Structures are given as structure tokens and as C-alpha cells.
Amino acid sequence: MVPHLITALTGPINELEQRVLESMPAIERWFRLEWMEHTPPFYSSVDLRNAGFKLAPVDTNLFPGGFNNLTPEMLPLAVQAAMAAIEKICPEAKNLLLVPENDTGNSFYRSNLATLVRIFTQAGLNVRLGSMDPAVVGPTELAMADGSSLTLEPLLRTRGRLGLKGFDPCTVLLNNDLSAGVPRSIEHLHEQYLLPPLHAGWPTRRKSQHFKAYEEVAKKFSKLLGMDHWLINPVFTPLQSADFSAGAGLEALQTQVDTILNKTRRKYKEYGIQEKPFVVIKPDAGTYGMGVLTVRDAKDLAELGQRKLLGPVGEGAAEHQIIVQEGVVTHERVHDAVAEPVVYMMDRYVVGGFYRVHADRGVDENLNAPGASFVPLAFSQSSQLPRLGEKPGVSAPNRFYMYGVIARLAMLAASYELEVTDPEAEIYA
Amino acid sequence: MVPHLITALTGPINELEQRVLESMPAIERWFRLEWMEHTPPFYSSVDLRNAGFKLAPVDTNLFPGGFNNLTPEMLPLAVQAAMAAIEKICPEAKNLLLVPENDTGNSFYRSNLATLVRIFTQAGLNVRLGSMDPAVVGPTELAMADGSSLTLEPLLRTRGRLGLKGFDPCTVLLNNDLSAGVPRSIEHLHEQYLLPPLHAGWPTRRKSQHFKAYEEVAKKFSKLLGMDHWLINPVFTPLQSADFSAGAGLEALQTQVDTILNKTRRKYKEYGIQEKPFVVIKPDAGTYGMGVLTVRDAKDLAELGQRKLLGPVGEGAAEHQIIVQEGVVTHERVHDAVAEPVVYMMDRYVVGGFYRVHADRGVDENLNAPGASFVPLAFSQSSQLPRLGEKPGVSAPNRFYMYGVIARLAMLAASYELEVTDPEAEIYA
Numbered sequence: 083m084v085p086h087l088i089t090a091l092t093g094p095i096n097e098l099e100q101r102v103l104e105s106m107p108a109i110e111r112w113f114r115l116e117w118m119e120h121t122p123p124f125y126s127s128v129d130l131r132n133a134g135f136k137l138a139p140v141d142t143n144l145f146p147g148g149f150n151n152l153t154p155e156m157l158p159l160a161v162q163a164a165m166a167a168i169e170k171i172c173p174e175a176k177n178l179l180l181v182p183e184n185d186t187g188n189s190f191y192r193s194n195l196a197t198l199v200r201i202f203t204q205a206g207l208n209v210r211l212g213s214m215d216p217a218v219v220g221p222t223e224l225a226m227a228d229g230s231s232l233t234l235e236p237l238l239r240t241r242g243r244l245g246l247k248g249f250d251p252c253t254v255l256l257n258n259d260l261s262a263g264v265p266r267s268i269e270h271l272h273e274q275y276l277l278p279p280l281h282a283g284w285p286t287r288r289k290s291q292h293f294k295a296y297e298e299v300a301k302k303f304s305k306l307l308g309m310d311h312w313l314i315n316p317v318f319t320p321l322q323s324a325d326f327s328a329g330a331g332l333e334a335l336q337t338q339v340d341t342i343l344n345k346t347r348r349k350y351k352e353y354g355i356q357e358k359p360f361v362v363i364k365p366d367a368g369t370y371g372m373g374v375l376t377v378r379d380a381k382d383l384a385e386l387g388q389r390k391l392l393g394p395v396g397e398g399a400a401e402h403q404i405i406v407q408e409g410v411v412t413h414e415r416v417h418d419a420v421a422e423p424v425v426y427m428m429d430r431y432v433v434g435g436f437y438r439v440h441a442d443r444g445v446d447e448n449l450n451a452p453g454a455s456f457v458p459l460a461f462s463q464s465s466q467l468p469r470l471g472e473k474p475g476v477s478a479p480n481r482f483y484m485y486g487v488i489a490r491l492a493m494l495a496a497s498y499e500l501e502v503t504d505p506e507a508e509i510y511a
Numbered sequence: 512m513v514p515h516l517i518t519a520l521t522g523p524i525n526e527l528e529q530r531v532l533e534s535m536p537a538i539e540r541w542f543r544l545e546w547m548e549h550t551p552p553f554y555s556s557v558d559l560r561n562a563g564f565k566l567a568p569v570d571t572n573l574f575p576g577g578f579n580n581l582t583p584e585m586l587p588l589a590v591q592a593a594m595a596a597i598e599k600i601c602p603e604a605k606n607l608l609l610v611p612e613n614d615t616g617n618s619f620y621r622s623n624l625a626t627l628v629r630i631f632t633q634a635g636l637n638v639r640l641g642s643m644d645p646a647v648v649g650p651t652e653l654a655m656a657d658g659s660s661l662t663l664e665p666l667l668r669t670r671g672r673l674g675l676k677g678f679d680p681c682t683v684l685l686n687n688d689l690s691a692g693v694p695r696s697i698e699h700l701h702e703q704y705l706l707p708p709l710h711a712g713w714p715t716r717r718k719s720q721h722f723k724a725y726e727e728v729a730k731k732f733s734k735l736l737g738m739d740h741w742l743i744n745p746v747f748t749p750l751q752s753a754d755f756s757a758g759a760g761l762e763a764l765q766t767q768v769d770t771i772l773n774k775t776r777r778k779y780k781e782y783g784i785q786e787k788p789f790v791v792i793k794p795d796a797g798t799y800g801m802g803v804l805t806v807r808d809a810k811d812l813a814e815l816g817q818r819k820l821l822g823p824v825g826e827g828a829a830e831h832q833i834i835v836q837e838g839v840v841t842h843e844r845v846h847d848a849v850a851e852p853v854v855y856m857m858d859r860y861v862v863g864g865f866y867r868v869h870a871d872r873g874v875d876e877n878l879n880a881p882g883a884s885f886v887p888l889a890f891s892q893s894s895q896l897p898r899l900g901e902k903p904g905v906s907a908p909n910r911f912y913m914y915g916v917i918a919r920l921a922m923l924a925a926s927y928e929l930e931v932t933d934p935e936a937e938i939y940a
Contacts, residue, residue, distance in 0.1 A: 106632065106633065106635065107605070107632060107635050107636050107637045108605075109635070110594070110633075110634060110635020110636075111603075111604070111605055111635050111636075113635070114594075114597070114598055114602040114603070114604075114635065115602065115603065117598070117602075118602050118603075155584065158588055159587055159588060159591060162588060162591055162592065162860055163591065165539070165543075165859075165860070166595050168543070169543055169546070173543040173544065173546075173547050174540075174543070174544065174547075175540070175543075176536070176537075176540055203535065203536060204535065204539075205539060206535065206536050206538070206539020206540050206542070206543065207536050207539075207540075208536045430594075431591055431594070
């Protein structure tokens with residue numbers, strides 16, 4: 083199923099699409115060379131915004147949920163990519179312990195877990211679920227919508243290893259972004275592979291670090307393609323924590339918002355874009371989609387309180403550092419509702435994706451919110467491989483290939499980011 | 512599209528299917544460990560025969576044609592596997608030179624080439640076609656059925672490198688099994704990656720070597736699953752070249768045919784199989800599908816001449832060594848015609864497959880002959896991943912998973928085989 087694309091069919095994005103397609107072998111080779119130097123995250127998902135004149139990643143998730151939104155057609159690609167990932171990291175692995183978010187009864191998330199279990203079982207691992215939730219004291223059945231069930235078991239920590247009763251895994255896969263903090267039970271697991279590493283969790287991650295790495299990646303990539311990196315890179319600036327509701331804190335924030343708005347305005351002028359610029363303000367740490375605020379004028383900030391500004395930052399994220407980022411409008415719609423593409427990756431491979439669609443949100447708003455629905459991106463359908471020679475902007479497969487490229491740039495940025503924040507990295511002085 | 516399976520739904524094959532499914536994680540791990548020690552062929556295809564009571568590979572092709580028979584749904588898997596293969600062998604590769612069979616106007620083979628070009632282009636390589644055919648003296652357009660065309664160019668050999676005019680590849684991919692011999696232009700290419708290596712071509716390959724390696728693999732695998740390796744391993748014996756039409760040569764052949772028939776008869780008795788055993792006689796070297804003879808009684812051999820016995824062995828294969836192999840009847844039918852599954856692999860991954868269907872052939876005959884048609888195996892359709900818990904014999908995805916496992920055993924055997932025949936292998940005395 084290919085959703086009808088209502089992206090503006092003229093303008094810079096079509097030039098980008100054409101350049102991306104023409105440069106396919108060079109781009110793939112560039113990624114190959116990057117992956118020789120850098121390790122891809124075990125899995126990831128990237129939210130993109132396509133403004134018609136600009137295409138940029140806005141969120142890079144290193145503990146992706148939502149695998150249930152991938153179509154059955156995409157699963158063999160995910161299984162193959164999982165095989166490749168396991169083979170590289172721990173070919174001798176037998177047992178995989180999957181550590182999910184605490185269960186809240188959300189049937190979509192349960193379905194995500196069932197999909198992950200299926201993918202890794204078929205990639206050749208015995209998979210069981212171990213919960214961090216202290217309420218899980220014995221095997222707990224989670225009912226699924228289709229009548230099947232999943233079994234959560236309490237984690238069992240012994241000296242150097244994490245497991246379940248009667249289950250000693252060589253690999254522990256987190257599907258929990260650690261927003262609630264790092265439980266002691268998963269620290270110092272030096273005898274097992276812990277994927278992703280703890281410093282990929284929100285207690286360590288900072289969006290500013292990610293977008294700094296993304297800027298570096300976007301500049302390199304844009305040089306390869308001979309284009310302005312702004313076309314794929316939203317301007318941003320981080321702000322140290324302060325009371326942003328008044329006084330010096332508010333002033334500093336207003337100054338940064340003005341700076342980003344001005345930079346954006348200049349770029350809009352350069353490209354003849356008629357849109358009104360805006361910025362988004364996000365907590366620097368914390369689960370994506372939480373506390374994202376859209377601002378069109380620095381003056382509006384005075385009317386917002388500190389609470390509104392910082393929003394419900396993810397549980398446990400105590401710091402109040404924020405980032406101010408150029409907003410990227412989404413001009414994609416599916417069935418009249420505002421939509422943004424989300425791309426799923428396993429190891430270095432794009433395995434699928436979907437449109438996140440939100441009927442009640444505007445083109446400049448965050449769509450990762452209750453009420454969103456999902457329409458598969460037909461990445462993995464055979465007939466959906468890119469076709470050279472098609473007119474730019476009219477071929478869904480070509481559009482999806484471009485999305486896969488930009489999403490992989492964000493994944494590569496996450497890889498750079500994790501190198502910088504790795505507490506065990508060797509220091510070359 | 513899932514063709515209706517008319518395999519006998521009872522008997523040992525269903526036990527095998529069940530055991531294979533139950534052991535999926537153990538099997539995948541076993542393959543992972545094998546691939547740590549052995550290098551998979553770059554690409555391969557394996558013909559299987561499913562007798563209902565026995566499932567065995569009969570041909571392992573290391574220069575597979577027929578990629579055009581894969582469905583569009585399978586191509587993303589092939590692209591991803593090609594990416595993984597390139598990444599491991601030559602990540603820095605930019606240009607790929609594809610060296611095909613000499614063109615005979617066969618539109619299916621041209622379509623196979625177009626598919627290979629597409630796969631490797633999308634995996635990130637600049638692909639061009641260089642022909643060994645001395646008749647190709649300049650760029651030659653090959654018209655395709657869909658109105659597009661392919662360009663063949665003459666090979667250009669310089670000191671240590673093979674290329675085309677204005678095209679210096681780091682990797683040369685052979686899609687030519689070298690039945691006509693190894694041209695000097697592709698010897699001693701020490702500065703480039705030549706895939707597969709020359710000793711994978713028919714001037715070096717011997718079926719006896721392959722099936723010897725397969726026996727070793729099948730025994731290991733059967734031990735893992737706790738089953739009789741005969742269920743996946745056809746008995747065979749090689750015979751030195753001789754005049755098989757009379758005298759001592761004929762006698763030796765009759766003795767071997769009797770031996771194989773007797774061994775098979777004993778196994779049939781053990782499993783209560785009512786079929787009449789038969790053997791196939793094949794040239795030990797030479798393209799598969801050529802000169803394969805079905806024999807039910809050693810006495811029949813006296814009536815055949817040497818010419819009939821050796822058949823049209825592949826061009827250039829001068830030796831007359833043969834192998835006598837237990838015949839495996841195929842009890843699969845697609846639309847009433849006799850069918851056998853063919854599985855395609857790229858690197859260590861199953862990327863697709865199809866049924867070779869021949870309306871005019873019997874269940875004990877070679878189907879790789881003019882008049883064959885092809886029906887896709889729905890390996891790669893998402894909904895076609897194996898389902899645990901299904902009754903054996905009724906689930907096409909489970910059947911296909913088992914086919915993928917047996918085909919990978921044959922691929923692994925080819926890997927063992929290429930290690931033994933590698934002229935540059937280090938000798939550990």
C-alpha cells in the first residue's frame with residue numbers, strides 16, 4: 083500500500099530527490115565507508131519532516147517501539163538485518179533477553195514486543211522477556227488482541243549477569259529508554275552484551291549532542307552531493323538550564339529564539355520560500371514527543387510559564403536544559419491529515435517505515451502525540467525499490483529511498499553521538 | 512503467490528519439518544557458527560527434490576542465472592544481502608564489472624542480467640557488463656523484452672587488472688560458470704576481487720567433491736537435530752573415467768548402480784517406503800542439468816551407448832568421470848505438473864526462490880530442461896515467515912523455511928568444497 087503523497091511537487095526537495103537518486107552508488111559507498119569507522123546503533127527509528135523545500139530528521143529513537151506498525155512484508159527484511167547484526171556482535175549467542183518498558187496495558191506496545199520476539203526468534207535466538215517493573219514478581223501473562231499472549235518474567239541479577247529463572251542470556255536487548263533512570267540490576271554487566279549500551283538511554287543522551295553530530299554528518303554528506311546542508315539540517319542551539327519564565331533566563335531564551343528565526347528567515351529568502359518561520363523548544367533530555375513547544379515569535383514566550391516551557395519532561399530527567407531548533411513544517415498529508423514519515427532501521431539497514439498521521443494537529447506541530455495513527459510506507463515492497471529515470475516527486479519508491487537516506491544520516495549521527503558519550507571510550511590525548 | 516503444495520502430507524518429511532521449525536534458533540545459531548569458520552559463496556542457487564519421505568539438494572549452482580524468476584517482493588532482500596556481502600568483501604568498492612555468459616539472444620538470461628545489474632546498483636555500485644565473447648568488439652546493445660536495453664562491452668585486460676574502456680572496477684563478478692574454460696583475460700587478477708573465484712568454475716569443480724562435502728555437512732546437521740542424515744542426503748559414488756559402454760567399464764558401472772540401488776532399497780524398507788528406487792548418472796564436471804540419466808536397473812545400462820551415458824557434458828569438460836547418485840523422486844506438483852523448488856541465496860542469506868515446473872517430465876526425471884516454467888516460492892512475503900505451532904505439512908511458510916535450511920546446507924557444502932579446491936589455500940601439514 084502506497085499512501086498518496088501530497089508533498090509539493092516542485093522546489094528544492096525534488097532537486098534533492100533527483101540528486102540523491104543519481105548519486106545512489108556514491109551514497110551507498112559513502113555509508114559503507116562510514117560504517118567501517120563507526121558502529122551503527124543496534125536498532126533505531128527516525129522521524130522525518132518533509133517541508134517540500136527541506137527534509138530533516140526531528141527525532142532519533144534508539145529504543146524504538148512501534149515495530150508492530152511495520153507491515154508483514156517488511157518483516158523478512160527485519161529478520162535478515164537482525165541476523166546480520168547478531169552475526170557481527172555476538173554470533174555465538176543462543177539466548178536473548180528482551181527488557182521492555184513497564185507494561186501499562188497498552189496493546190500497541192505489547193504488539194510491538196510480540197513483533198520483536200518474532201523477529202529475533204526467526205533470526206535464530208531463544209527470546210524471553212524480563213521486566214524491570216518491581217510489580218512483576220513471577221511469570222505474568224500479557225494478553226494480546228489476537229488472543230495470544232506474552233510472558234513477562236522478573237529479572238534475576240546474579241554477580242556479573244542478568245537473566246531470568248532458568249534462562250541465562252548472552253545478550254540483553256533493551257527496549258526501554260531508561261527515562262526512569264538506570265536500575266542497578268542492569269549496571270556493570272561486563273559478561274554480557276547489553277544492547278543498546280546504557281549511555282544510549284535518556285539519563286545520558288542529550289538532543290543537543292545528537293543534533294551537533296547530525297550537523298557534522300549532514301555537512302559531510304552535503305559536500306558529497308554538492309549541496310547546501312541546510313536543506314537537510316535544521317538550525318538549533320542548546321540553552322543551559324535557567325528559569326526561562328522571567329528575567330535573564332527569559333531574555334536569553336528570547337535572544338536564541340530570535341537568532342534561530344532570523345537565520346531561518348534568511349534561508350527562506352534565499353530559496354524564495356513564502357512560509358513563516360517558527361522554532362520548536364524541546365527539553366534537551368527525555369523521551370521524544372514530550373514537552374515540544376512551537377513558537378513563532380520570541381515575544382510570545384513572556385506569556386508562557388516555566389511549566390509550560392519545560393513541559394512534562396520525561397520521567398526522571400531532572401535537568402532543565404533545553405534546545406531551540408528551527409521548526410520544519412510538514413507538507414505531507416495522508417487522507418487530508420497531517421503526516422510525517424518514520425523510518426525503522428536494524429543495524430545499518432532500512433527495514434521499513436510508516437507515516438505517522440494526526441488528524442487533529444497542524445503542519446507545524448509535533449505529531450508524536452495521543453491520537454496519532456499509522457500508514458505503512460511501502461519501503462520494502464519489491465516494486466517499491468527506487469527507479470532511476472522517473473520524474474522527481476512523482477515516484478513513491480524514489481521518495482522513500484530519499485527518506486531512507488536521510489534517516490540513515492540521523493542513525494549515523496547517533497553512532498557519532500554514542501562514541502562521544504561512551505564512558506568506556508579510550509581517550510587519545 | 513503461494514502455489515498449492517501437493518506434497519504427501521504424512522511421513523518423515525513432516526517430522527523433519529516439525530523438527531526443523533522447533534529447532535529454528537539452534538539451527539540459525541549453528542549456521543552462524545559455521546559462517547564464522549567458512550566463507551559463504553558470493554551467490555548461489557540450489558535445486559531441491561522433495562520426495563515426501565526425503566528432501567535433498569540435487570544441484571548447487573555457484574553462478575546462478577534465473578534471478579529474473581525472483582518476484583519483485585524478493586528484490587529488497589537481495590539488495591540488502593548484496594549490501595552485506597559487499598560490505599564484508601570490499602566495502603570500499605565503487606565499480607562492479609559483471610561478466611555474463613556469452614549472449615545467445617535468450618531473453619530470460621538477458622532479464623537475469625538486468626535483475627543483477629539492478630540489485631548491485633541499488634546496493635551501491637556502478638555496474639557495467641563486460642563480455643568474454645570475442646565477437647563483442649565494441650559496445651553492443653542487447654534489447655530487452657520491456658523495451659529497455661543492456662550494453663555489453665568488450666573486456667579490456669591491462670597488466671594486473673580487468674576492466675572496460677574507461678571503467679576500472681575493484682570487483683569482478685562472474686555470472687559465467689566457465690564451462691568453456693578459463694580465458695586468459697581473467698587469470699591472475701591479483702589486484703581485484705574476482706567473485707566467485709576461478710576454482711568455482713566447472714574446469715575445477717566436481718560434483719563428487721560437492722556431494723562429499725554435503726555429506727559431511729548433512730551428518731553434522733543431522734547430529735544437531737538428532738535424525739538420520741539419509742533423510743536429507745542422497746547416497747552417491749564417483750566413478751573414474753572409462754569406456755562404460757562395454758567390458759570392465761560397464762561392469763564397474765553396473766556394480767556401483769547395484770550398490771546404490773541396494774542401499775536405497777534397504778533405507779526404503781527401513782522407512783516403509785513403497786517407491787521403486789532409482790539412480791541418476793551425471794557427468795562429474797559440467798553445467799547442471801546436462802547429461803543426467805535416470806536408471807532403475809543396472810541391466811538397462813548394457814543397452815545404452817557411451818554417448819548416451821555421458822550425454823552432452825558441458826562444453827570443454829573433457830573428462831569422463833561420472834557420479835552415480837541415489838535418485839530422489841519429486842512428489843511436489845504445481846497445477847498438475849511435476850515441480851521442484853529452487854532456492855536463491857546471496858551471501859549467507861536466502862533471498863528468494865521458485866518452483867521449477869515441467870509439464871512433460873516425470874517425477875524421477877531432471878526438470879532443468881527446455882520447457883520448464885517457474886512459479887515463485889513466496890519466501891520473502893512477510894506473511895510467509897515461518898509460523899511456530901502450525902501443523903506440519905500444511906503451512907507453506909514452514910515448508911519454505913525448511914527448504915531454505917536444506918538449501919543453505921548445500922551452500923555450506925559448496926563453501927567446504929571451495930576450501931578444499933582452493934589452489935591458493937595454505938597447507939597445514
